[in-house]
Amino acid sequence: MTKKKHIGKSSNAAGGWGALKSVGRQLMGSGKPLSGAKTMLKANQPDGFDCPGCAWGDPEHGSSFEFCENGVKAVAWEATKARVTPEFFAQHTVTELRGWTDYDLEHQGRLTHPVRYNPKTDKYEKVDWDTAFAEIGASLNALGDPNRAEFYTSGRASNEAAFLYQMFVRLYGTNNFPDCSNMCHEASGVALNESIGIGKGTVLLEDFEKADAIFVVGQNPGTNHPRMLADLRKATQRGARVVVFNTLKEKGLHRFADPQNKLEMIRGGSEATSTDYYRPRLGGDMAIFRGMAKVLLAADDAAKAQGKTPVLDHAFIAEHAHGFDAYRAVVNQTSWTQVEEQSGLTRTQIEEAAAIYMAADRVITTWAMGVTQHKHSVPMIREITNVMLMRGNIGRPGAGLCPVRGHSNVQGDRTVGINEKAPAPLLDAMERELGVPMPRDPGHNVLHAIGAMLNGQAKAFIGLGGNFARATPDSKLIAQALGELDLTVNVATKLNHGHLLPGKKSFILPCLGRTEIDRNSAGVRQIVTVEDSMSMVHGSGGINLPASKELKSEVRIVAGIAKATVGSDVVDWDALAEDNDKIRDLIARVLPAFANYNEAVRKPRGFHLYNSAAVRDWKTPTGRANFSATDLPDQTEWQRAQSDDQTFVLQTFRSHDQYNTTVYGMDDRYRGVYGERQVVFMHPKDVAQLGAAAGDRVNVVGCHDDGIERIAQSFRLVPYDIPRGCVAGYYPELNVLVPYQSFGDKSFTPASKSVVVRFELQEQ
Secondary structure, three states: OOOOOEEOOOOOOEEHHHHHHHHHHHHHHOOOHHHHHHHHHOEOOOOOEOOOOOOOOOOOOOOOOOOOHHHHHHHHHHHOOOEEOHHHHHHOOHHHHHOOOHHHHHOOOEEOOOEEEEOOOOEEEEOOHHHHHHHHHHHHHOOOOHHHEEEEEOOOOOHHHHHHHHHHHHHHOOOOOOEHHHHOOHHHHHHHHHHHOOOOOOOOHHHHHOOOEEEEEOOOHHHHOOHHHHHHHHHHHOOOEEEEEOOOOOHHHOEEEOOOOHHHHHHOOOEEOOOEEEOOOOOOHHHHHHHHHHHHHHHHHHHHHOOOOOOOOHHHHHHHEEOHHHHHHHHHHOOHHHHHHHHOOOHHHHHHHHHHHHHOOOEEEEEOHHHHOOOOHHHHHHHHHHHHHHOOOOOOOOOEEEEOOOOOOHHHHHHOOOOOOOOHHHHHHHHHHHOOOOOOOOOOOHHHHHHHHHOOOOOEEEEEOOOHHHHOOOHHHHHHHHHOOOEEEEEEOEOOHHHHOOOOEEEEEEEOOOOEOOEOOOOOEOOEEEEOOOOEEEEEOOOEOOOOOOOEOHHHHHHHHHHHHHOOOOOOHHHHHHOHHHHHHHHHHHOHHHOOHHHHOOOOOOEEOOOHHHHOOOOOOOOOEEOOOOOOOOOOHHHHHOOOOOEEEEEEEOOOOEEOOEEOOOOEOOOOEEOOOOEEEEOHHHHHHOOOOOOOEEEEEEOOOOOOOOEEEEEEEEEOOOOOOEEEEEOOOOHHHOOOOOEOOOOOOEOOOOEEEEEEEOOO
16 A cells, blocks of 8 residues: 555556566565465466456466456455454444445455344444354345345356355345446446347457457456456557547556566567547547448448449348438438537547548457446447448457456356346246246346335345445445345455445355355365356366355355245255255256356366357347437537536546455556545646646535535545546545436446536635
């Protein structure tokens, strides 16, 4: 942790010596530098564990220590020798711990024993597992209505734990599955299902080696999925164009110094990760692709008039697409004035980007939460898909769509059934397998769950991993809502703020980490499986001794709660908890895509789940890929903010020393911020317009028109290369400004990249 707070020089490139120094600090900070390094050597190995750092694919699931900072930090964070024991809880009240930072809480170390909250002492106290399970089951059954309980899932959960979880919850009687995917890529799933019939990307990692152009939209791989930088760098080295649309200039999207390249490290060199970089206004990506579509249509018309080769793939459109004529009409009706105003790019810049797209035979477009966390994210992603369909860039080698997930199994959890709107075939198969009816009414997503807590409908919360209280919007409202529940249960490896908002009855249940050995009662080692962003499913087996003999696997914890709640008449929970192979056999019987699961997942690299759109098998009502004839929004949040020169549109994002809500350190060397997190990045002219100077402190005030006061106090202004009217800052600190009622149409994803705010200057 850096003690001195200051704004300083940022890194020249991602990776390099800075990455190696960070790796060293993380391994030393864990208290186990040697074992930590040995552990990393087993990351992504056929006989090792799956790296929990991100969901980016691995070419052979056999790469060794790649000096990926995310991976090192995640492993060191989990493998620390520090421990949070019952004695720790005896020394600190919950009220006291609430005043600690996220960083300080999680750096106390690994949870070692199940604990139960005692409201009389305001402390967590040790409890045995059987008692915890029995009391949780009794509390759930006392609710009377299963729909009064919310069952949250983090992307850290394995396929096996997630499948068991959804089976238990549906046997209990509800589809209330608020899930971390609701807060990140839900818009991708909704949009892609409508467009191409499957809510996933269509590419494999090998396709990045074949693409002539890669469009990177609204994402920052250097911080969120660093292994992607190596693939972008390789693409530029072989002559492919890598086109970036990102509001901020990010180091990782400019250059990358490979820590494994000894000559490069000696010389202090780096290589480009992009060839073209455009910085749109927040929420402007849909307008960019609409402008590109206008260029493509005009060029195709000109080629036709001149008897030249068409620009569009008319054969593909005729055979595989639906709705093109309606889409053409909407594009033609869209004015360049609207495109330029919303995007923040000039017509010339958009024409440049379109020319790159037209010159490439094979194109991949990849995106992340810079695209998905807006009110109009679903039509935005459909517009990206429209442009890809125009030249047949879906369903062939070196081309396709690639939403990049964050956590290592957020996609897999959805695949195996964590879905508040479960598809009928899944429920039908569950009923055939179990012989009992499944609940059919849609359940709660994250925002619906928040609403149910606030209005008193929901009275219980079970969290399978994650930090719900800090990951969700409207932090103060969420804290209040959780504290008024009858029951809160959190399955976790480390202490976080979500655990410090106990209901009337509250438990923290410590689980094994991804790197730790899991043995059943017979001593047989168990593996779990995960799915990456490329729909590859592979195994993961821990190699470290557990942090405590009291720890249980997520599978065993879910089975224990299930047995205590719904009994074992329908499902033999003890048998499933003993053998993960039996869970995979059950998954294979319910989900045809997982046929021969146990055999397939033990092969090197695992196996690829069938992806219908990747082979141009369109599972849509029309039987084709669908163009979306949707107008641009009447007004983006940036345009709304600019109606008053004292308001701005804010995006929340990660620092470089952070993964989701986990804060590994207080530095963000890629952006030149050291020792603190309460900062706001702003264009220098906007800083001056406020009558402020670099480094001044401000209160950030939310401008959502619902009568609720939202203020983030005492944030430092940091001048940065960002479009005027746009500002940025870290979450979870700024989540207090994100209204839970502000969300994406159809997706219900919090609009965390388009929050209208104003600033109050503090006395300096």
